[in-house]
Amino acid sequence: MDLHILAHRLRVTSISKSGLQNYTHPLIKLIFLRNRTRCKFFSLTETPENYTVVLDEEGFKELHPSEHLQVECSTWLPLNVVSNGNASSSSQAVGVTKIAKSVIAPLAEQHVSVFMLSTYQTDFILVREKDLSVVIHTLAEEFSIFREEDGESVPVHSQDACNGLERNGKEAHHSTVHPVMIPQNQFCVMSLDPDTLPGIATTLIDVLFYSNSCKDDAPAADDLECIKFFSFSLIDGYVSLVMDTEAQRQFPADLLFTSSSGELWRMVRIGGQPLGFDECGIVAQISQPLADSDISAYYISTFSFDHALVPEEDIVSVTDMLQDQRKDAGC
């Protein structure tokens, strides 16, 4: 398989719930007005805590500093695994499961933090720019590695990476097993033709920027075991949306599509306390057992927590699996 280091240089930021309206202007530009910005990588995910915005440096320029904006200080680079036809994997699973053993586990062993961003189209593995040589060295055995430069894929040799390589010196230790939460909502992972994005503009704006004010009116009991989670990304011209079925009903049915009709996903939310960015092995904690059982999963990291989406029919076995894992870890 091939591993591509994409040319985007990304920042990971968070906007507070109460501060979102101060960022309506730049966010609407980044979402809908492609001709007005050079941003090519944009992702916005609403969780109950905040809005996580991951975007390239061109997009980041649009976000004015304020007390409502938190910025992780690193530059992150997105990696992307591409099956080159002669993949030996017999797995039918998709998403993060497919790369659990080949990418996620080895990086966790090397104490490299990863920030995952699954989309309808693919799975981006974000790593810190400063960790890149460790990443290349670690993954070079398993992958042909290419670096995207000016639209071309340039092969990267592990030796090159070793020049000046400082391996993460931390001693390997048993990772914390984080508590998980399994909300009741059913999610769908969708896309649409970017040319039809204007057709869902008012609905998307309503859901993203005005749905909190509405929540006050809704009977609280309805939401007791559901979680607010909505993710939009526009990356290299491809749109991806992750939303629950309640949000989905607000959109015109004819514009959004999913890979197979009615495919629904349940969420496993990782972390009892905000996870931070420095701990390693969080994605591995959940993707390893999923890979062992060949269960597909999308995986979306946010500023505070991680979120895996697994097929609805597998949620019981995944729940059991995670309980066993906690028992083994002595939690």
Add this chain to the structure above:
Amino acid sequence: MDLHILAHRLRVTSISKSGLQNYTHPLIKLIFLRNRTRCKFFSLTETPENYTVVLDEEGFKELHPSEHLQVECSTWLPLNVVSNGNASSSSQAVGVTKIAKSVIAPLAEQHVSVFMLSTYQTDFILVREKDLSVVIHTLAEEFSIFREEDGESVPVHSQDACNGLERNGKEAHHSTVHPVMIPQNQFCVMSLDPDTLPGIATTLIDVLFYSNSCKDDAPAADDLECIKFFSFSLIDGYVSLVMDTEAQRQFPADLLFTSSSGELWRMVRIGGQPLGFDECGIVAQISQPLADSDISAYYISTFSFDHALVPEEDIVSVTDMLQDQRKDAGC
């Protein structure tokens, strides 16, 4: 003819050019998300100076105070003239011309300030709430006057209005004749089915909230004799748009309609210096000669200046007429 005093209680405000992005959130709500607001009267007009926003008290609540928001201190009430079938007028003209002699001139004589807002559907004459009894007294001879209350039209008798009537005591005097400017743009006055408003959302958002940043790129020479003027209103569910042909080209042609295809208008902009709200007779200055010549006109007041739109084919005679007026006044 009937004169209706509508139930809306309006505020006239202005948002500075540089402050608009701070108001993107409430303005998008007021324009596109009718279900999220109780505002029934909303009008936004961009001029080179600022954005004039006229809206009812429900809408006004959405605009947080800031250094970028100027608010005229009065409450304004919109009046609306309705032909009740047996109108004696032989005029073919539409818009403010039709009410020049019956409404505009008598109010100017009584020193009542008016703020005009023509739309695709009708012409609103805004008067200050404190002037209402003078207005009723002044117009009762010519009109049957009704006050809209809870969706019903209640007849208003001039005697009622005279209780506590204080006529504006100022001595009638010859009004200042303000300089006018006649920009080169051609304008159209358009509407669309409010249910198709989402279909123009991204274009409208682009034009309203992001077109200034684009202007820097445009060759300045192109704009030398053109004026930035764009007006959107959503009043009682009816949408009206006034824009120049350059802006019009950005919109999908199939959604917007105008009363007769290709009807184009030229602008007469009134005032060399910002006009303020207290001077009377400004609308009369231009609508009287138009009425004498039976030339149709839309009329849009903004925070700083007044704007009349006359049919393209009449612009030469209107220009001559206004020059004669200035000569007569000894300017």
